[in-house]
Amino acid sequence: MRVTVRLFARLRDITGASELARDLAPGATIGTVWRQLAGEFPALADYERSISSAVNADYARMDHVLRDGDEVAFLPPVSGG
Amino acid sequence: MTPLLAIGPDPLELERLAAALDASAGSNAGADGAVVTFLGLVRNHNVGRRVRYLEYEAYAPLALKAFERIGAEIHERWPDVRLALHHRVGRLEIGEASVAIAARSPHRANAYAACRYAIERVKQIAPIWKREFFDGGDMWIEGARADPDDQRARAEAERIACA
Numbered sequence: 001m002r003v004t005v006r007l008f009a010r011l012r013d014i015t016g017a018s019e020l021a022r023d024l025a026p027g028a029t030i031g032t033v034w035r036q037l038a039g040e041f042p043a044l045a046d047y048e049r050s051i052s053s054a055v056n057a058d059y060a061r062m063d064h065v066l067r068d069g070d071e072v073a074f075l076p077p078v079s080g081g
Numbered sequence: 082m083t084p085l086l087a088i089g090p091d092p093l094e095l096e097r098l099a100a101a102l103d104a105s106a107g108s109n110a111g112a113d114g115a116v117v118t119f120l121g122l123v124r125n126h127n128v129g130r131r132v133r134y135l136e137y138e139a140y141a142p143l144a145l146k147a148f149e150r151i152g153a154e155i156h157e158r159w160p161d162v163r164l165a166l167h168h169r170v171g172r173l174e175i176g177e178a179s180v181a182i183a184a185r186s187p188h189r190a191n192a193y194a195a196c197r198y199a200i201e202r203v204k205q206i207a208p209i210w211k212r213e214f215f216d217g218g219d220m221w222i223e224g225a226r227a228d229p230d231d232q233r234a235r236a237e238a239e240r241i242a243c244a
Contacts, residue, residue, distance in 0.1 A: 009138055009221045014241035047155060050223070054143055075208050076221070077227070079225045080179075080208075081209075
């Protein structure tokens with residue numbers, strides 16, 4: 001299955017992309033995608049404990065199981081206002 | 082018509098939030114006795130740096146849901162308050178408004194508390210980021226880890242709002 005990954009702020013700078021496509025095995029979770037990306041982009045490791053994640057524009061936990069076509073987002077600590 | 086909750090590149094105007102609240106008041110309009118507003122501005126200094134301008138970025142669909150959640154929390158805590166909340170994205174110059182909030186209620190105490198609560202919660206859970214461009218460089222500002230289910234953060238926002 002294939003998911004779209006959205007990256008924001010400094011995560012976007014680290015990966016050089018605001019959007020990536022990733023192919024995953026069935027049963028993959030948000031955490032699976034994060035570990036795959038962290039393997040590709042070691043600088044993401046700094047964010048291991050501080051990111052939030054979302055699926056299809058709703059906050060979701062790392063153990064959330066993904067489905068084909070999902071949009072996964074990784075969010076560094078926020079600074080709105 | 083101006084929506085109660087919005088995120089986008091257009092300049093913010095408190096009048097439009099007040100008008101949106103007025104328009105959505107329906108038959109209860111005459112019962113309200115207070116509107117409290119907050120405007121967050123881009124300032125020219127931050128922890129000793131001379132700030133030139135800011136760039137805001139957001140995950141807009143989730144930001145709108147976060148605003149809805151903040152509205153629902155306010156409805157739970159202060160049932161007679163109605164909220165309008167607009168946040169701007171893109172490049173903002175010094176002195177421009179990045180966030181505008183209006184809280185309307187029969188009595189001022191709840192309107193003040195809810196307005197303060199709303200900005201504290203925006204800073205905790207809205208997926209919005211500012212990049213600061215200052216004399217000598219630029220950097221992403223990173224505040225709170227966004228976790229809408231963190232009850233301690235929510236309690237802290239409420240404590241500040243009611244202080």
